[in-house]
Amino acid sequence: MEVKLTIPFNKPYLTGKETHYIYQAVQSGKISGDGMFTKKCHAFFEERFGFQKCLLTTSCTDALEMAAILLNIEPGDEVILPSYTFVSTANAFVLRGANLVFVDSEKDNPNMDVASIAALITAKTKAIVPVHYAGMACDMDAIMELANKHQIYVVEDAAQAIDAYYTGKDGIQKPLGSIGHLAAFSFHETKNIMSGEGGMLVINDPQFANRAEVIREKGTNRSAFFRGEIDKYGWVDMGSSFLPSDILAAFLFAQLESLTDIQTKRKEIWDAYYAAFAPLAASNKLTLPQMPSYASNNAHMYYVVCASLEERTALILALKEAGIMAVFHYLSLHKSPFYTNKHDGRNLPYTDSFSDCLLRLPMYYELNAADQTRIIEVILKFYMA
Numbered sequence: 001m002e003v004k005l006t007i008p009f010n011k012p013y014l015t016g017k018e019t020h021y022i023y024q025a026v027q028s029g030k031i032s033g034d035g036m037f038t039k040k041c042h043a044f045f046e047e048r049f050g051f052q053k054c055l056l057t058t059s060c061t062d063a064l065e066m067a068a069i070l071l072n073i074e075p076g077d078e079v080i081l082p083s084y085t086f087v088s089t090a091n092a093f094v095l096r097g098a099n100l101v102f103v104d105s106e107k108d109n110p111n112m113d114v115a116s117i118a119a120l121i122t123a124k125t126k127a128i129v130p131v132h133y134a135g136m137a138c139d140m141d142a143i144m145e146l147a148n149k150h151q152i153y154v155v156e157d158a159a160q161a162i163d164a165y166y167t168g169k170d171g172i173q174k175p176l177g178s179i180g181h182l183a184a185f186s187f188h189e190t191k192n193i194m195s196g197e198g199g200m201l202v203i204n205d206p207q208f209a210n211r212a213e214v215i216r217e218k219g220t221n222r223s224a225f226f227r228g229e230i231d232k233y234g235w236v237d238m239g240s241s242f243l244p245s246d247i248l249a250a251f252l253f254a255q256l257e258s259l260t261d262i263q264t265k266r267k268e269i270w271d272a273y274y275a276a277f278a279p280l281a282a283s284n285k286l287t288l289p290q291m292p293s294y295a296s297n298n299a300h301m302y303y304v305v306c307a308s309l310e311e312r313t314a315l316i317l318a319l320k321e322a323g324i325m326a327v328f329h330y331l332s333l334h335k336s337p338f339y340t341n342k343h344d345g346r347n348l349p350y351t352d353s354f355s356d357c358l359l360r361l362p363m364y365y366e367l368n369a370a371d372q373t374r375i376i377e378v379i380l381k382f383y384m385a
């Protein structure tokens with residue numbers, strides 16, 4: 001039977017101001033990178049989240065690649081990262097010749113198991129790359145302590161973590177992306193705030209600030225030249241073209257202006273799912289997201305964890321038959337065709353289990369209450385039957 005999917009998994013939300021700002025960007029006559037809207041976006045992030053220095057990029061993938069260049073990752077260096085993540089987290093370092101050392105997920109959530117990192121650190125370890133899955137903070141105090149002790153760098157993959165926070169042992173709530181030496185955000189259309197494609201590198205360690213500008217501008221000191229700090233610019237380092245057109249920044253700025261509204265709506269949807277499934281969790285039929293006490297919730301994603309792969313497959317089918325698109329997520333990178341022979345052979349059972357059992361439900365600004373109720377009813381019926 002062919003069913004019409006009436007509730008998509010994701011629907012990019014437009015605030016309505018995007019085209020207005022794009023028009024302004026075009027009219028301004030400067031539509032290459034680092035124009036008026038790029039500056040507005042940088043200022044927004046620096047003011048709202050206290051990030052030291054922000055640089056828009058064309059994607060989070062690019063921001064991660066910049067981070068790998070900035071850290072001087074060389075062939076043979078080791079980088080510690082979760083196996084349950086998007087390929088870009090890994091690729092950025094593979095491109096520089098690094099060997100990946102994959103960490104298993106926590107038992108209760110897909111984030112990397114911080115307790116197992118210490119045993120993986122060697123003299124070759126250059127960086128730890130925590131991924132804040134679903135915008136849920138990794139235990140950054142523990143990660144930063146390890147990194148400082150061994151003098152290695154931390155790059156936060158904060159692709160999903162805009163407007164998400166970590167409360168440290170000192171009781172202070174810090175935005176994710178402000179804690180590691182470097183952090184990368186994504187504005188891909190599947191993220192809370194988006195510009196179709198887009199990303200940002202956050203530089204929290206000032207030693208990287210100048211070089212980050214150079215790497216982003218094809219290895220030239222053009223940024224300093226445009227600020228009038230030098231009278232001619234030239235090729236001073238390796239680099240590439242990582243900066244987005246101001247047209248993209250104009251789109252992004254419209255979204256940023258609506259950040260509070262977007263987040264409020266997404267949290268309502270998240271909370272409604274959580275409340276509706278509480279009885280299933282109470283009777284141990286379904287596992288709901290479990291947020292560590294130090295993590296805030298930015299409502300990037302609503303996921304559930306089924307008891308088995310078979311159960312998840314059946315649930316996806318039940319939803320599909322009701323016209324609802326729900327999707328699983330990452331396949332373990334340590335078992336991927338590209339990396340399985342390079343992986344050191346350790347079993348990562350929790351990663352595999354999230355790979356098999358985690359299911360993401362539709363989650364987008366315009367998901368209305370009637371549609372959400374339909375989704376919830378299908379799932380309740382599936383488990384109550």
Ligand SMILES: *Cc1c(COP(=O)(O)O)cnc(C)c1O
Nearest residue numbers: 059060061086088159186188199
């Ligand atoms: C989306 C995402 C990326 C990649 O972002 P792009 O902007 O599409 O390059 C990287 N890491 C994680 C964890 C992501 O969710």
